[in-house]
Amino acid sequence: MISRKTLMLSCALMALGGGAAQAQTVIEELVVTAEKREQSLQDVPVAVSAFTDERREMVGINSVQDLTNFTPGLAYSTNNDRINMRGIGRFTNNRSSEGGVAMYNDGVYTSSVTAFARSTLFIDRTEALRGPQGTLYGRNSIGGALNIISKRPTDDFYAEVRAGMGNYDTWMTEAAISGPLVGNIRGRLAGSYNSQGEGYFTNLNPNGKSEGGRGDQWQVEGQLDGELGDGKLEWWLKVDSAEWHNLGRGPGGRTTITYGLRDVTSPLQAALTPNSAALGLPLGLPGNQCQFCFDTDDGNYISLENNGYAFNATLHLDSFDVKYIAGYTYYDYRLQTDLDATSRQAPFQLPVSTQPYYPRRNNQYQEEVWWFSNEINIASTYDSPLQWLIGAYQFREGSNYTLSDARHPDDARFENPTLFSLNPATQLIPAAPNPERRYAYGSSENRSESYAVFGQADWQFTDELKFTAGLRYTYDRKRSFESARLFCLYTATCPISRVTGRPVDVTAVAAPGTSTDPAVYLPAFTDPTTGLRHRGLKYDWSGITGTLGVDWQPDPDTLAYAKYTRGYKAGGFNSGTTTLTPNVTTQEETIDAYEVGLKKTFGGTFQANASAFLYDYQDIQVPITGRDPVTDLNVTRFFNMPKARIVGFELETIWQPIDNLQILANYSYLNAELKEACCFQDPEDPRGLQPGVVLAGNTAAALASPTAGLNQDLDGAKLPSSTPHRVTFNVNYTWEFDVGELSASLTHVWKDKTYYSIFNRYYNEGKAWHQTDARLLWNDIDDRYTLIAYVKNIFEQEGVAGADGSRINTGPNTGFINRTISYVPPRTYGVELQYRF
Template structure:
């Protein structure tokens, strides 16, 4: 496979010679590639005239190839990566690695020029989205907020001057149904409207529950409505307004169920010097033995190695608990030589994700205590003599509930030149404000002991873990950019932006340990206590001894509410930065554009809110990016665009899962001091003959950590797995098992997460023309190199290389009234992994080893169906 791949990539690079980012409007008609107009630099320009690496997908192109999701867009965009299981996106190794709302994405997403932290709009149907533009590289001047890795802009389809409409319906396997439609036209002279609605339903899931519960995996029930008004207010002012509402009630997480249930392949034992397959344990949550169940227990059910099977008895859902409301508007005042434009928007949503957190169908089992020093099933002889061994009945119905309640406002005012002179410019000011709450709780509703913890406030909801944050963030910026055509062939671009960011709020939490060693070992407490409130000791809010750094974002000490047992603490900090770009482009003829540019990107610092750790804050990120590019049209039938880049990436914000001796695993934020990202990207379109179009894209990416030390791997805290590079001696040992607890590692040379070294995409489409209409066939092939889901290059974080083949065939009548499409995705039904993660399961294992549970995020299986489109 590797040999064929490298031969294919080498031949394409030699034949194309140069590369970049363009997509033709269609393959029909002549074999001349049509011009694509984009707004990447906030003004309409031909894609081939923009000195930026841009991938652009029109609605026609998406229909032609079958690009219907964010993942599909990722497949055909060099350098772009998307993790479906966590709904996170990255560009050239820079992106969002956490779902904590107090840390923004590294790739800015815009809808009609308005910033949003969600990728939902990017994957919306081509019936609603006219074009998606992906700007690769820091966009620190014109798209400042969080565009350190790049920016994605989705542009809506607008109202039309003539009355028109379209209805689309499709049916696919897994009983998937989609119905959507739009109508558009004039209201009065100078005033137009557009209305649209869609419904998506799927009853059968990709994953089947062998415990008898409902299936999961893309089980969907979604509704979306939008209305637009566009018009002229006199001769010099025009406006556009869109109001949209959406709601969904789906089963499983955004990317589908992660993992295929617990199987012998899902676990591993880490022992000193080796990583070998284990025998399978139940789910673990920190050191809470309520979640530990040996596989030999008669109530434990494995999935027999079927990765698309799972066994749970809890309800899982992923829903908006109320309609998401969105308002967007543009108002433009046309003056002599310049346009003054206001871009504003508001959005609000309430989101909830509930999971069966124990990932089993276990009802109860009995644990003999203390089992820890001799074997998993017998009590320590010393404790037997003292008559303090006691059985503990665990009822592992572990339910997690994650919620978001968020709203934001965005305002931008810019003034841009409209003359035809050699100097073009744009000036602007930007204001953004968001408020959100992000509670997360894990409960054991059937474990009565949790309701009345000894020596602590009551716990009526039987929480074992609770965190919350109520935060507000502000971002303000001023920016400007000039383009100076100082000769017939040379143009200079210079841009500068100043940004200030502020975040303020309160975090809260409460934590219990049920049946863990600290709770049941009489050597620690002097008595048997099945439930231990460890909120104060774990959520210390105190800096470690010897650390004097005052910049940790904490306002005062953490305080525990005596009535509720919840611990709270205030957070606050500000950040600011200058960013910008400086570039030179050479355009010797209308078919050639070469450019060299420097860009600086920035992302505000963030908080690991809701954990009440000693250091909840990370510093801001920055990147110095250097890029060379060449865009070329060859005789109208071949278009190749190439870019080569080098990034000096500083202080990347990375969450790392850690496992304390007592309590659950938590996510700690670190700043990786130095990382490097460099690569080459090619995009090409070739129309060798009439009606035949061939697209080929290739990207090479080397995104590695250059300097980072002494970070503990939560899945291998003792740093004993193959490939670990410990930099310190073993830390303290667990008082029960005698296993070492932690040891930091040197991460230099490791990869940045979700950054495939090589990626290839290919599409060939051909149109046959007949008297009553046309028939177009399209075949796509994508291949992605292996990726690591963590900053630790370990086998248990590695998702192997994967490939996918898609195909579709479309019949269109001569008058373009209707279209019939047959489609299929993942035709070979590959069981490949999108990402892979691992968590350590504690509990006694002979020899002081510990159990490791791996979680697979599987790509969708083979899907197919039929789509009908009718236009008038």
């Protein structure tokens, strides 16, 4: 295994070698739009990682995980669809709380990361702006911004078809056609279909199917563009649609394995994979027969429907441009999961009751979301030392979000439950019907609005010195209408069900709820026809953000910059829970970011971009169990952790020492620590018994009690997904022949151990890992076709993309903490043919 010191030393030696090399080739200039103007990457005073379609093909970036490998400071977890930049991101998938990394598709804000995994047939360039973008990309860009730029219609006729196949019964086909239509109007139409027939995880149920990466996905996209008034007005329109029908492929799909001990007494506890003897019974598969195995009847079924449009129009006037950007998206994501984690379906009798128990349970998760935005930018174009850009922005999102819709599909008794009562004489009063056979339900209807005005000015003070100042005001408003219902069966909460065998509706006592939206419902209430408990939430936030910076460019090959940036992210709600928990609203997050950077090109053959940063990150939004400062009681809620300090260094290099040889090397260091983080309770270690725990904020009674949960001081704990060290190498070389050229590309990624929870314990830690990929590309002399052969994860390393713990609360193994690890895909390989007309 390559050591950290070896990798860091290699980066340093490469940097030294680049200045002395007598190279014969020059690094190609890359144009980006990081500051909403077209500029050379080396002239932009922002830490930007940019990838053209050619670079993505050469190094093999065709997933979001691949993008993180080549972007310092960027992290992504496929299982829960969460993206982080320099330790800042999101700790929940709740639709009422956004992430900290803003994502844009052709300038239109999107809350979905799926578009970033599209192939190079669709995407011309991907840009990752690291650090707060509090002026030009203000909406929730407290950690950074990602932007993809689509391939546009061409002036001349162009067509391309692609086909590929690989292991795990994988195949794909894509096609695109582009060119002039009528007058000066051009068009482009592209489509893709890909399928994976076998999963990475084996289902031991003979009637079940494998999962992990399995499923079918298709997408189609159409574009039109043109101009009016001899080019004074340029316009562009894109309409796209995509669908997924997957079994464990994509966010929420099967990527995890659980290690540890079984819960042998809890009747409702799912079994440890792959020991499918759940429900406390000593039945099922003996032993850990297969690491990447499971045994279920209900799979992780994923479906997605995504439709949208984007529209840009630019009016070129004598001294400035006016650009209008608009977009709309409809996004419907559904996930079914097997909650009992077994393939058992036949009813049986539990020791606590003479009534039957039906083991089959599943959950229906859904995000049905629609959003639209409008933006106007006015940018100077005249020849002057002072250049400026001003704009206004509007965004609105609505969503139907169902976090929990857990059901007993085989148990008809849940259709006619009884009401909870402390009086035995009234314990058999019928509750509202429950035709879906739910036992837990939590959903919310949400609306989010955001409005902003912003401006930025650049003053070229001298030929070498430039000053930048920017300011943005943002106002956010949110509302949420929640619904919840909860049942119990055979538990201590409802002992009457052990006799009658009828589920008990405990919603009134388990989910009392408190409304914060008096215009809707105050107080919370129960609908007698559905049994659903409802309440309304409402809040608004605002923030002033901006940037101050100075650039020094002593020569065309050198840029040094220093800047201060203020970032802001609106608060949110922990809505959609089954218990309508109190204290669900958070305040806004803010950040004061200081960064210095240096971009240098040596002789046109070696390029090094370095940045160092210090963040003061305040009021971090985290859902957790902790002490309520008002009631002095432990509650689970959305907390604002007071402060974190983030320090980091990033280096990106390109070296072309000789013709046709290119060496890429990236290194990132990140130290993201919580400060003033007290007092919180670890649900997996409620008594704070793990090594290194610092107890704080506990009453004398809690300390004296052998069972009370105890709070911890998390000062110094690492933020989740903040990998301390990461290194990426790529070496590619091209051989030229009379009939074409052959390129070979080899990539190696090393990632340091990483915590995935603010509780930095062994059960939340992912081990360090490395991965090696290889590609061969053949292009004919006329560039009519390309043949690609690839292998990813050659040595089948078990790369970790997430880790968390699960405490056993009953039986002889009480207190033991199982570990659930999310893995990147195993070894994959295949071939692809691209043909251009």
